[in-house]
Amino acid sequence: MNSVFTANLDRADTPDKCDGGARYVHDLQVAGMLHAVTVRSSVRRGTITSITVPELPAGYVQVSAADVPGVNQISYFKDPCPFFAPGSVQYRGEAVLLLVGGDPAKLHRLARQTIIEYDEIPAIHTMEEALAGDKPPIFGSDNIYIEERFGHGDVDGAIARAAEVFTTTTETGYQDHLYLEPQGVLACPEVDRMTIYVSSQGPHAARKVVAAALGWDEASVRVIQTTVGGGFGGKIEPPMFLAAQSAVAAHHCGKPVRLIYTREEDLLCTTKRHPSRITVTSALAADGSILAVDIDSLFQGGGYSQSCAMVLDTGTKKASGVYHFPAIRVRGRGLASNNPMPGAFRGFGAPQNYFALETHLNALARKLGREPLEMKRALFIKQGDATITGGRYHFATGLDETISAATEAAGYYRRRKALPAGPSTRRGLGQALVKFGAPNSVDSKISLDSRSIGLRKHSDGRIEILSELVEMGQGLHTAFRKLVARHLDLPVKRVSHAPGDTDAVPFLSITGASMSVVLFGATLLEAADKLKARLDEPGEVTILQPARQPDHVFWDATALRGEPFHSYAWGTFIAEVEVDMITYQVQVVDLWVALDVGSVIDRRLVQGQIEGGAVQGLGFSLLECMPRDGFSCSLTDYLIPTFLDAPQVHGLIVETPYPPGPYGAKCVGEPPLVGVGPAIADAVANACGVEIYQLPITPEYLLQRMTKR
Numbered sequence: 001m002n003s004v005f006t007a008n009l010d011r012a013d014t015p016d017k018c019d020g021g022a023r024y025v026h027d028l029q030v031a032g033m034l035h036a037v038t039v040r041s042s043v044r045r046g047t048i049t050s051i052t053v054p055e056l057p058a059g060y061v062q063v064s065a066a067d068v069p070g071v072n073q074i075s076y077f078k079d080p081c082p083f084f085a086p087g088s089v090q091y092r093g094e095a096v097l098l099l100v101g102g103d104p105a106k107l108h109r110l111a112r113q114t115i116i117e118y119d120e121i122p123a124i125h126t127m128e129e130a131l132a133g134d135k136p137p138i139f140g141s142d143n144i145y146i147e148e149r150f151g152h153g154d155v156d157g158a159i160a161r162a163a164e165v166f167t168t169t170t171e172t173g174y175q176d177h178l179y180l181e182p183q184g185v186l187a188c189p190e191v192d193r194m195t196i197y198v199s200s201q202g203p204h205a206a207r208k209v210v211a212a213a214l215g216w217d218e219a220s221v222r223v224i225q226t227t228v229g230g231g232f233g234g235k236i237e238p239p240m241f242l243a244a245q246s247a248v249a250a251h252h253c254g255k256p257v258r259l260i261y262t263r264e265e266d267l268l269c270t271t272k273r274h275p276s277r278i279t280v281t282s283a284l285a286a287d288g289s290i291l292a293v294d295i296d297s298l299f300q301g302g303g304y305s306q307s308c309a310m311v312l313d314t315g316t317k318k319a320s321g322v323y324h325f326p327a328i329r330v331r332g333r334g335l336a337s338n339n340p341m342p343g344a345f346r347g348f349g350a351p352q353n354y355f356a357l358e359t360h361l362n363a364l365a366r367k368l369g370r371e372p373l374e375m376k377r378a379l380f381i382k383q384g385d386a387t388i389t390g391g392r393y394h395f396a397t398g399l400d401e402t403i404s405a406a407t408e409a410a411g412y413y414r415r416r417k418a419l420p421a422g423p424s425t426r427r428g429l430g431q432a433l434v435k436f437g438a439p440n441s442v443d444s445k446i447s448l449d450s451r452s453i454g455l456r457k458h459s460d461g462r463i464e465i466l467s468e469l470v471e472m473g474q475g476l477h478t479a480f481r482k483l484v485a486r487h488l489d490l491p492v493k494r495v496s497h498a499p500g501d502t503d504a505v506p507f508l509s510i511t512g513a514s515m516s517v518v519l520f521g522a523t524l525l526e527a528a529d530k531l532k533a534r535l536d537e538p539g540e541v542t543i544l545q546p547a548r549q550p551d552h553v554f555w556d557a558t559a560l561r562g563e564p565f566h567s568y569a570w571g572t573f574i575a576e577v578e579v580d581m582i583t584y585q586v587q588v589v590d591l592w593v594a595l596d597v598g599s600v601i602d603r604r605l606v607q608g609q610i611e612g613g614a615v616q617g618l619g620f621s622l623l624e625c626m627p628r629d630g631f632s633c634s635l636t637d638y639l640i641p642t643f644l645d646a647p648q649v650h651g652l653i654v655e656t657p658y659p660p661g662p663y664g665a666k667c668v669g670e671p672p673l674v675g676v677g678p679a680i681a682d683a684v685a686n687a688c689g690v691e692i693y694q695l696p697i698t699p700e701y702l703l704q705r706m707t708k709r
Contacts, residue, residue, distance in 0.1 A: 005482060005486070005599070005600060005601050005602060005603075005663070008602055008603055008604035008605075009478055009481070009482055009492060009602055010478075011475055011477075011478045011605075012477055012478055012481065012496070012497065013227075013471055013477065013478075016227075017227075022227040023226060023227055024181055024184070024199065024226055024227050024229055025181075025184035025185060025186055025197060025198065025199050025226050025258070025260065026181075026184055026260055028186050028197055028226070028258070030186070030188060030256045031256075032255045032256060033186070033255070033256040033257070033258055034100050034101060034102060034249075034253060034255050034256065034257050034258070035100070035101065035102065035103070035104045035107060035257070035258055035259075035260075036063075036098045036099070036100045036107070036245070036246060036249055036257050036258065036259040037098065037099050037104065037107035037108050037110075037111045038095050038097075038098055038111070038245070038259070038265070038269075039095075039096050039097050039098070039099060039111045039114045039116070040092075040093045040094060040095055040096060040269065041085060041089035041091070041092055041093060041094040041096055041116065041118075042092065042116065043089065043092060043118050043120055043123075044089075044090075044091055044092045044120075044123035044125075044338040044339075045088075045089065045090060045091075045120065045121045045122070045123040045124075045138075045303075045338045046088065046089055046118035046119055046120040046121050047087065047088045047118060047119045047121070048085065048087055048088060048089065048096070048116060048117070048118055049117045049118060049119055050115075050116070050117045051064075051096070051097070051114070051115070051116050051117075052114065052115040052116075052117075053097075053099070053110070053114050054110055054113045054114065056099070056101070056110065057101065057106070059101060059102060060099065060100065060101035060102075060106075060107075060110070061099075061100050061101070061252065061253060062097050062098065062099055062100070063097060063098040063100055063245075063248060063249045063252050063253075064084050064096065064097035064098075065082065065084040065085065065086050065087070065097075067248055067249075067252050068084065068213060068248050069213075069214055069215045069248070069251065070211075070212050070213045070214050070215030070216070071212050071213065071215070072084055072086055072213070073212065073213075074209055074237075074240050074241065074244065074306070075208055075209055075212035075213075076205050076208060076209055076240055077304075077305065077306055077307065079139075079145065079304065079305040079306075079309075080304060080305075081304040081305070081306050082304075083095065083213070083240075083241045083244040083245055084096065084097065084245065084248075089118070089303075090138060090302075090303025090304060090338055091302055091303035091338050091339055091340055091341065092338075092340075092631065093268050093269040093340060093631075094303065095241065095245065095269075096116060097114075098245055098249050098259070099111055099114070100249050100252075100253060100257055121136060122135045122136065123135075123338040124138060124143065124336065124337045124338050125337060125338065125339065125628075125629055126300075126337065126628065127275075127277055127298050127300050127335050127337070129337070130143040130300075130335040130336055130337055131143070131335065137336070138303065138336035138337070138338065139305060139336040143335055143336040143337075144333050144334070144335060144336075145301050145305040145308045145309055145312075145334040145335065145336055146305070146308065146309040146312050146313065146332075146333070146334045147331070147332065147333045147334075148312070148313060148316050148331075148332050148560065149329065149330065149331050149332075150316065150317060150319075150329075150330045150388040150389050150560070151327070151328045151329040151330055151388050152327065152328060152386065152388065152390075153292060153325075153326055153327025153328065154292070154327055155283070155292045155293075155294050155327045155328065155329040157327075158283040158291040158292030158326070158327050159281070159283045159292060159294070161283075161291075162283035162284055162285070162291055162292075163284055163285055163286040164284045165281060165282070165283055165284070166281070166282045166284060166360075166364055166367065167279060167280070167281045167282075168279070168280055168356075168359060168360045168363055168691075168693060169277065169278065169279045169280075169693060170276075170277070170278050170280075170355055170356040170359055170360075170693045170694065170695075171275070171276065171277050171278075171693065171694050171695075172273075172275060172276045172351070172352045172355060172620075172677075172694070172695045173275050173624075173625065173626055173628065173695065173696065174272040174273060174275055174342070174626040174630045174632075175272060175273035175345065175619070175620050175624050175626070176234075176267060176270075176272055176273075176624065176626065176632070176638060177230070177231070177232045177233065177234030177270070177271075177272075177345060177346075178267075178638075178640055179229060179230025179231060179232060179234055179235070180229045180230050181199060181228070181229020181230055182260065182261040182262065182263055182265075182266040183199065183235075183238050183239060183242055183260075183261040183266055183270060184198075184199055184242070184258070184259065184260040184261065185197065185198040185199070185239060185242040185243050185246045185258070185259050186198075186246070186256060186257070186258040186259075187210075187243070187246035187247045187249065187250035187256065187257050187258075187259075188250065188256040189250045189251055189254060189255070189256070192220060193220050193221070193222060194210060194214060194216075194220065194221050194222070194247050194250065194251065195221075195222045195223075195224065196210055196221065196222070196223045196224065196243050196246070196247060197224050197226050198223060198224075198225065198226065198239050198242070198243050199225075199226050199227070199228050199229065199235055199239060200223075200225060200228070200235050200236075200239035200240075200243070200470070201228070201231050201233070201235045201236045201239075201470050201472065201510050201511045201512055202236060202239075202468070202470070202509070202510035202511065203223040203224070203225045203468050203470075203500045203501070203502050203505075204223070204468055204502055204507040204508070205236075205240065205510050206223045206239055206240055206243045207221045207222070207223045207502045209240045209243060209244050210223070210243050210244055210247045213244040213247055213248055214247060214248070214251055221247075221502075222501070222502055222503050223243070223500075223501075223502045224499070224500070224501050224502075225468070225470060225499060225500025225501065228470055228471070228472040228473070230472060230473055231470070231472035231473070231511075232345060232346045232616070233271075233343065233344035233345040233346055233348070233512055234270060234271060234343070234344075234345065235470075235472065236271075236307070236343065236344045236510055236512060237271050237306055237307055237341075237343040237344065238269075238270045238271060238343075242259050242261075245259060246258070246259040263635070264633040264634065265633070267632055267633045267634070267635075267638065268340075268631060268632070268633040269340065270340075271306070271307075271340070271341055271342055271343030271344065271345070272340060272342045272343070272345070272626070272630055273342060273345040273347075273351070273352075273620070274299040274300060274301065274308065274311055274312075274334075274342040274345075274349070274352065275299070275300040275342070275628070275630075276297065276298060276299050276300070276352035276353075276356070277298045277300075278295065278296065278297045278298065278352060278353065278355075278356035279295070279296045279356075280293065280294070280295050280296075280356055280357055280360040281293070281294040281295075282360070282364060288368045288370070289378075290325060290326070290379065291326055291327065292325060292326060292327035292328065292329075293320075293323075293325045293327075293328045293329075294328075294329045295319050295320075295328070295329070295330045295331065295353075295356070295357070296331050297312075297315070297316055297319060297330065297331065297332040297333070297352070297353060297356070298332075298333055298335060299311065299312045299315070299332070299333070299334045299335065299342075299349070299352070300334075300335055300337055300339070300342065301334050301335055301336055301337065301341065301342060302336070302337060302338075302339050302340050302341030302342055302630075303336070303337070303338055303339070303340075303341060304341055305334070305336070306341045306342075306343055307343045307344055308334040308341075308342065308343075309334060310344070310348075311334075311342070311343070311344060311345075311348055311349045312332050312333070312334040312349060313332070313349075314348045314349050314350075314439060314513070314564075315332065315348065315349015315350055315352060315353050316330055316331075316332030316349070316353070317387075317388070317389060317437070317564045317565070318349065318350045318353055318354075318435070318436070318437060319332070319353040319356075319357065319388075320357075320387075320388045321353075321354060321357045321358065321433065321434070321435065322376075322380060322381055322399055322433045322434065322435045322570065323357075323376070323379040323380065323381060324379065324380070324381045324382070324385045324386075325379060328388055330388060339629050339630040339631075340630045340631070342630075344512055346613065346616065346669070346670050346673050347670050347673050347674045348512070348513055348670065350434070350436060350670070350674040351617070351620060351673060351674045351677055354432065354434050354674050354675060354677070354678055355677045355678045355681065355695055358432040358433065358434075358675070358678035358679075358682070359678050359681055359682070359691070359692065359693060361375070361376055362430070362431075362432075362678070362681075362682045362685065363685070363691045366685070366691070371413075372431065372682070373403065373407070373412075373431055373433075376433065380397075380399060380400075381393055381397060381399070381435070382397070383395065383396050383397060387563070387564075389560060389561055389562060389563075389564050390561040390562060391554075391555075391561075391562050391563035391564070392552075392563070393568070394552045395567070395568075395658055395659065396656055397435075397568070397570050397596070397656070398570045398596025398654045398655075398656030399433065399435070399570040399572070399596070401594075401596060401654045401656065402570055402571055402572040402594035402595060402596050402652070402654050403433070403572045403594070405572070405594040405652040405654055406431070406572040406573070406574045406592045406593075406594035406652060407431075407572070407574065409574075409592050409594075409650055409652055410429065410574040410576070410590070410592045410650075412429060412431065412574055415429060416429045416686065419576075419687075424580065424581050424582050425578055425579065425580055425581060426578070426579045426581060426687040426688060427576065427577065427578050427579075427589070427687055428576070428577050428579070428682075428683040428684060428685070428686030428687025428688070429574060429575070429576050429683055429686055430574070430575050430577070430678075430679045430680060430681065430682025430683030430684070430685065430686055431572065431573065431574050431575075431679055431682055432572075432573045432675040432676075432677075432678035432679040432682060433570075433571070433572055433573075433675070434570070434571045434573070434671060434674050434675040435568045435569065435570050435571075436514065436568065436569045436570075436571070436667065436670055436671040436674060437564065437565025437566075437567070437568050438513065438514045438515045438518050438519060438565055438566060438567050438568075438569075438666070438667040439513050439515060439564060439565050439566070448546075448547045448548055448549060450507065450546075451506075451507055451508045451509060451546065451547040452506045452507070452508065452523075452544045452545055452546045452547060453465075453466065453467045453469075453506065453508055453520055453523050453524050453527060453544075453545055453547065454466035454467070454505075454506060454527055454542060454543055454544040454545060455484065455524070455527045455528060455531050455542070455543050456498075456540065456541070456542045456543075457531060457534070457535060457537075457540065457541040457542075458540055459538070459539050459540055461494060462494055462495075462496065463484060463485075463488065463490065463494055463495045463496070463531075464495075464496050464497070464498050465477075465480050465481070465484060465495065465496070465497045465498060465524065466498050466504070466505045466506060466542070466544070467480070467497070467498070467505055467506075467508060467520070467524070468500050468502070468505045468506070468507065468508050468509075468511075469500075469508060469509065469511045469516050469520060470500055470511040471497070472511065474605075474609060474669055475602065475605035475608065475609075476511070476516050476517065477497040478602060478605065479517050479521070479601045479602055479605060480497060480517075480521065480524060481495045481496070481497060482601055482602060483517075483521055483524060483525060483528075483601065483662050483663070484524060484525075484528055486663075487525050487528040487529070487532070488528055488531065488532055488535065506544055508520065508547060509547075513670075514569075514667035514668070514669045514670045514671070515667065516669075517601065517661075517662065517665055517667070517668075518566075518567050518598070518658065518661045518662070518665055518666050518667045519547070519550075519566060519567075520547060521601075521661070521662035521665065522550070522660060522661060522662045523545050523546075523547045523548070524545070524662070525662050526545045527543045527544070527545035530543045530545065531543045549566060550566050550567075550660035551660070552566075552660070553566045566660070567598075567658045567660070567661060567666050567667065568666070569595060569596055569597055569598070569666045569667050569668065569671045570595070570596040570654075570656075571593065571594060571595040571596065571671050571672075571675055572592075572593075572594045572675075573591070573592070573593055573594075573675035573676060573678075573679035574591070574592040574679060575588055575590070575591050575592075575676070575679040575680045575682070575683045576588070576589045576590040576591075576647075576683060577589060577680060577683040577684055577687060578687075579684060579687045579688055579702070583699055584699035584700075584702040584703045584706070585699050586622055586680070586684055586697055586699075586702065587645075587647075588618060588622070588645075588647040588680060588683075589647055590647050590648055590650065591614055591618070591647050591648070591649050591650065591676070591679075592650045592652060593610050593614050593649060593650065593651055593652065593672055593675070593676075594652035594653075594654060595610065595651075595652070595653060595654060595668065595671055595672065596654040596655070596656045596666070597653060597654070597655070597665070597666050597667070597668045597671075598655065598656060598657050598658040598661050598664045598665045598666030599655055599657045599658075599661070599663050599664035599665050600653060600655060600665070601662070601663070601665050603653065606651070606653060606668050607651045607653075609668045609669055609672055610649065610651035610653075610668075610672045611649045611651060611672075612672070613669070613670065613671070613672025613673040613676075614649045614651075614672050614673070614676055615641050615646050615649065616673050617672070617673040617674070617675075617676025617677060618641050618645065618646065618647075618676060618680070619639075619640045619641045619696075620673070620676070620677055620695060620696065621676055621677040621680045621681070621695050621696055621697060622641075622645075622680065622696050622697055622698075623639045623640060623641060623645065623696060624638065624639065624640060624696060625638075625639070625696050625698055626638060651672075677695050680697065681693075681695070681697065684697055684702070688702070688705075688706060690702075690705040690706055691705075692705065
């Protein structure tokens with residue numbers, strides 16, 4: 001089907017970002033502004049026994065938990081999550097206090113001279129230690145932040161009567177967002193108010209956190225969204241900490257306070273992708289067909305639960321992949337450790353689970369001597385099938401179309417068994433299949449009540465979109481402008497997007513989870529419908545449209561049953577790799593990504609998301625290797641893909657419109673990443689004849705697999 005939108009639109013944020021006009025937090029200067037530097041824990045776990053701060057120059061102060069007038073908690077999360085260490089620490093790098101003054105260099109020197117002493121407590125480093133129970137627990141009595149189970153059918157019975165049981169275990173590590181702009185915030189005290197300038201994916205969430213920290217009502221806090229230099233989920237949780245800390249400092253000093261992380265600090269202390277260890281077991285009939293699948297998914301959290309529950313919850317609900325198994329059980333657990341706190345990251349728990357399931361099925365196909373795509377085809381979800389949470393796949397899937405597009409473009413069936421191999425190199429083709437559900441929120445238990453998006457017609461005829469959803473490079477504001485202009489039959493140049501200012505735009509949602517266009521774009525069109533009849537009215541007209549779920553969606557947050565996702569994108573990934581059999585380096589030669597994204601709002605934006613997501617997935621799969629304890633503070637050691645590492649990414653767009661979406665659009669932000677890892681792993685297995693059960697696929701790991709060490 002041809003898209004209803006044909007012309008690409010130049011992005012509204014491009015000119016300012018190209019000519020230097022864009023204002024990031026680091027660009028902001030206000031009269032009397034002070035700077036803040038964080039003093040952090042040097043141990044993983046312990047009780048603070050003393051703090052010795054060197055003599056501070058005149059005008060310099062320290063700010064800690066004792067200076068918090070409200071609550072020393074990130075109120076966005078239900079479990080304890082302090083922004084200043086409350087007399088004890090749970091991970092190395094935890095913020096203990098701020099030093100505030102006029103000279104950043106002097107502050108850094110004073111911070112290095114500050115001495116904190118501890119009574120250390122045995123730290124929990126790994127998921128194995130968290131489950132062992134032989135150290136004092138971090139959370140509850142068992143170190144489990146969250147446990148959920150979904151599924152249907154008699155899995156145990158199927159395993160008991162199976163002719164064979166096949167089991168695999170996969171592991172994935174940390175991944176840093178590595179946005180170009182490190183974390184930053186500026187807090188400006190006013191009479192009975194506090195204004196926060198922040199690089200964040202959720203202005204209203206930051207306002208909630210700051211208000212609770214100060215002990216004020218939310219109306220007394222104003223949050224202004226600055227230009228965001230990259231997010232990928234990493235500008236969700238960390239800015240809440242910086243906003244609360246800087247607001248408390250500004251309130252304490254009575255002056256503006258700016259807190260900017262160095263790159264080393266950002267690498268050390270901000271959120272990462274959750275490491276995982278996932279075991280998949282298939283019960284097989286005598287003919288090799290699958291009777292049931294059991295999935296046990298462990299995610300490693302950090303010293304506080306933070307968003308571990310949200311990520312584990314969303315990822316677990318996606319763990320069944322594109323398949324409808326006769327019986328399935330999925331168990332997900334998020335575990336505490338004294339490591340940095342992982343958090344939201346593009347894919348939101350899906351990359352770990354898709355790597356586990358697709359790798360399992362690809363390995364099973366090789367074991368049975370079958371072609372993986374053809375073996376998997378018999379298990380595909382069909383329209384009307386039940387989800388593992390008791391909902392339904394209500395609309396047509398575009399999976400078969402993405403398979404056709406990708407396999408034809410890559411010559412998959414023709415070339416998979418006949419790729420050239422040299423004396424010291426081997427080539428392989430691999431594939432992976434995904435579906436990606438867009439929820440109603442970054443937490444699928446959250447209602448949409450009291451959330452809204454709006455439009456304002458100004459007296460000169462300009463239309464302004466009133467939304468807190470953040471432009472962070474993905475082109476969201478451009479897509480929204482196109483939607484509104486088309487719906488109102490107006491030139492796009494007459495439509496603008498209001499800045500993210502909590503005094504000016506209503507509460508809606510954190511920007512994330514691939515829900516902005518598909519869910520809130522539909523709400524925006526409902527507002528446009530109401531405004532259309534009033535375009536000729538004189539003066540200013542404002543329409544605020546409450547957000548709501550599509551009519552087909554029902555979710556029981558108590559029983560965890562129903563539709564956790566209102567729509568699904570479907571995709572096929574094919575990777576071609578070349579493996580150097582001397583160094584065991586893996587190079588991706590070509591990458592084909594075919595996605596069913598519904599109707600395309602702007603083809604160039606979609607292609608950009610496909611290419612960017614695929615390259616970020618490449619880093620997760622091959623290069624971005626962080627120590628198991630999550631501590632890395634140097635780009636010398638933590639490598640991301642460069643242009644020399646990136647292959648040609650062939651973005652293949654399939655359009656299967658989703659009726660409740662705006663003009664049939666689905667989500668596109670996260671799906672391009674989630675299938676890259678298993679496709680590359682399958683390609684390496686195809687080239688080398690060994691199964692790959694770990695990401696990233698380092699030369700050291702591949703050497704071990706090849707030599708069975």
